[in-house]
Amino acid sequence: MVKLLSRRRSGRAKPEHTDRGDPAGDHPTETVDQPHPYSTKVEQAAERAADATRTAAATAAAQQAHARPRTSALASLGLVLATAAALTVATGTLARLGIAVGGLAVLVAIAGLAASGRRRSGARAGRAVAAVALLLAVAAIVVGSLAAAGALSWLDTDTDQVARLRDWLPGWLS
Numbered sequence: 824m825v826k827l828l829s830r831r832r833s834g835r836a837k838p839e840h841t842d843r844g845d846p847a848g849d850h851p852t853e854t855v856d857q858p859h860p861y862s863t864k865v866e867q868a869a870e871r872a873a874d875a876t877r878t879a880a881a882t883a884a885a886q887q888a889h890a891r892p893r894t895s896a897l898a899s900l901g902l903v904l905a906t907a908a909a910l911t912v913a914t915g916t917l918a919r920l921g922i923a924v925g926g927l928a929v930l931v932a933i934a935g936l937a938a939s940g941r942r943r944s945g946a947r948a949g950r951a952v953a954a955v956a957l958l959l960a961v962a963a964i965v966v967g968s969l970a971a972a973g974a975l976s977w978l979d980t981d982t983d984q985v986a987r988l989r990d991w992l993p994g995w996l997s
Contacts, residue, residue, distance in 0.1 A: 895949030898935030901956035904928035908963035915970060915982040922967040928960035 905928040912921030935953035970978045978984065 894952055895935045895939040897931055897938050898949035898953035898956060901928055901932030901935045901960070902952050904931055905956040905959035905963060908967075909959055912963045912967040912970065913978075913984060915978050915984040916980060918967045918970040918978070918980050922964055922971065925960045925963035925967060928956060929964070932956035932960055 904924060908921045908925035908928050910921075911917045911924055914921075932953050935949060935956065939949035939953055966975075966978070969975050971980055973979050
């Protein structure tokens with residue numbers, strides 16, 4: 824008539840053995856307060872694992888918060904200079920200045936490629952930026968040289984493309 828029960832983590836008891844096989848379970852139950860010898864070791868191991876996980880997560884978050892930027896500053900500067908060179912060449916009047924800025928952008932982009940290629944620099948993601956800067960700078964130099972030589976009829980040093988755009992845009996918008 825007495826049920827023997829064992830404790831589970833949730834605090835509820837599960838019947839393991841009854842004297843009479845009483846299906847209704849109306850009789851008073853008696854709980855056994857002796858924990859299984861392995862349950863404390865398992866709980867301790869689970870606590871240690873949880874502590875280690877929390878510590879690892881906190882360490883990873885702190886490292887990510889203090890991580891250095893991954894893109895090379897030289898690659899970014901090369902892209903800015905190459906864009907400035909392309910826009911300067913596109914004006915027509917400033918094509919010669921755009922060639923000079925493009926030459927400087929090529930040098931900085933090559934330095935950005937070299938800096939992003941080093942393993943210890945931590946700036947491996949800057950290779951694509953430096954490559955785009957290099958291509959844009961070379962394109963600006965080529966187009967600027969053709970404009971300065973007069974090989975392009977729509978773009979030369981005597982044509983002010985900005986003024987032409989300023990005159991054309993209001994008529995197109997209306």
